[in-house]
Amino acid sequence: MIGSVRRRGLGLRARITLLATGLVAAVSCILLWLGWLLVGEVLTEVPQYPPGNLIRVNGVDVEAAQLADALRDNAREQVLEVGAIAFLCVVLAVLTLSWSITGRVLAPLHRVTATARRLSAESLGERIDFEGARDEVAELADTFDEMLARLEAAFDSQRRFVANASHELRTPLAVIRTELDVTLADPDADVAELRRMAAVVQDATRRAAQLVEALLLLAKTDAVGLAVREPVDLAVVVESAWRSARTEAASRGLDVTMHTEPVLVMGDPALLERVAGNLLENAVRHNVDEGWIRVHADSDAENARLTVAASGPVIPAERVAELLEPFSRGGTGRTAQSGAGLGLSIVRAAVAAHGGRVMVEPVPNGGMSVGVSLPVAP
Numbered sequence: 001m002i003g004s005v006r007r008r009g010l011g012l013r014a015r016i017t018l019l020a021t022g023l024v025a026a027v028s029c030i031l032l033w034l035g036w037l038l039v040g041e042v043l044t045e046v047p048q049y050p051p052g053n054l055i056r057v058n059g060v061d062v063e064a065a066q067l068a069d070a071l072r073d074n075a076r077e078q079v080l081e082v083g084a085i086a087f088l089c090v091v092l093a094v095l096t097l098s099w100s101i102t103g104r105v106l107a108p109l110h111r112v113t114a115t116a117r118r119l120s121a122e123s124l125g126e127r128i129d130f131e132g133a134r135d136e137v138a139e140l141a142d143t144f145d146e147m148l149a150r151l152e153a154a155f156d157s158q159r160r161f162v163a164n165a166s167h168e169l170r171t172p173l174a175v176i177r178t179e180l181d182v183t184l185a186d187p188d189a190d191v192a193e194l195r196r197m198a199a200v201v202q203d204a205t206r207r208a209a210q211l212v213e214a215l216l217l218l219a220k221t222d223a224v225g226l227a228v229r230e231p232v233d234l235a236v237v238v239e240s241a242w243r244s245a246r247t248e249a250a251s252r253g254l255d256v257t258m259h260t261e262p263v264l265v266m267g268d269p270a271l272l273e274r275v276a277g278n279l280l281e282n283a284v285r286h287n288v289d290e291g292w293i294r295v296h297a298d299s300d301a302e303n304a305r306l307t308v309a310a311s312g313p314v315i316p317a318e319r320v321a322e323l324l325e326p327f328s329r330g331g332t333g334r335t336a337q338s339g340a341g342l343g344l345s346i347v348r349a350a351v352a353a354h355g356g357r358v359m360v361e362p363v364p365n366g367g368m369s370v371g372v373s374l375p376v377a378p
Contacts, residue, residue, distance in 0.1 A: 017098040024094040032083040039075045108137045124152035172204035228268040235260040241277035260297040263304040264377040267354045278343040283310035309369035315362040
């Protein structure tokens with residue numbers, strides 16, 4: 001792929017080593033030059049001897065008048081010889097130490113890079129687990145591990161969501177295809193048979209449309225958040241949402257008790273009505289005939305609470321947390337004909353967008369209680 005491979009220059013380890021070595025070499029050169037100047041200045045102050053006298057310096061006879069120059073040149077030559085050897089030793093030592101130390105310091109970065117290169121959607125469980133000194137490199141490694149944990153959770157959630165959505169959409173589509181194939185294969189199909197087939201197809205398409213609408217609402221709530229923020233009375237929202245569920249509740253003979261106080265919260269009225277509507281619809285659909293529903297709304301100085309409790313099948317305590325996941329239904333299978341299994345998922349996403357939380361508890365003798373806590377309007 002064009003542009004996918006970049007030319008790589010000197011690595012960070014080599015650059016740091018060269019920088020440290022260059023700085024030490026430059027400082028050493030300056031010190032050597034200063035030593036060379038200082039020796040020359042000191043030896044210009046030697047005593048002056050009468051002209052015509054010879055003085056032996058390093059086996060060579062030198063005129064007394066030239067003694068200072070000879071000593072200075074000789075001293076500077078020795079400074080250069082010894083200084084050059086010391087310079088080479090210092091540069092080599094710094095080069096070796098810099099290369100070794102930077103290698104150890106940058107080792108965690110190589111581990112981060114190697115882990116990132118190995119990553120794919122199937123290997124997000126890998127971690128660096130850095131155990132060295134708690135410095136900036138350790139902070140980078142820990143941040144990378146936290147990012148991997150978030151990515152792994154997001155990928156797992158996405159896999160489950162896509163798999164469940166595919167399964168749920170496949171069910172009504174399979175019903176539609178089967179009905180069409182069977183009816184079209186029957187040459188003696190009359191108007192009654194066609195009407196029966198049309199009714200089945202209509203019901204299946206309705207279920208598919210409800211599922212798609214719920215998926216879009218859930219995705220929009222998770223990604224965009226609140227589009228509107230205004231004071232909303234929970235009592236009014238509950239009353240409006242109850243109109244849609246009242247008929248079905250009456251047909252099943254449910255005993256409904258409501259105690260709602262005027263409670264103002266800040267949020268999206270349509271989304272909060274969807275929250276109340278989903279809670280009430282779940283309470284009706286997953287109830288038992290001649291069962292009961294209790295709705296309670298109140299508030300304190302900081303939070304508003306809406307609780308919907310209902311009778312129903314017994315739900316094991318270990319399954320309570322699963323009920324907030326997409327396509328999970330209390331007491332029924334994933335492919336149940338009633339609902340899409342997204343009601344509580346939408347409630348959780350919408351409440352989270354309002355800065356609140358959802359609490360789900362099983363009722364001891366069967367049923368479930370769902371509580372919503374939202375910040376009150378200032």
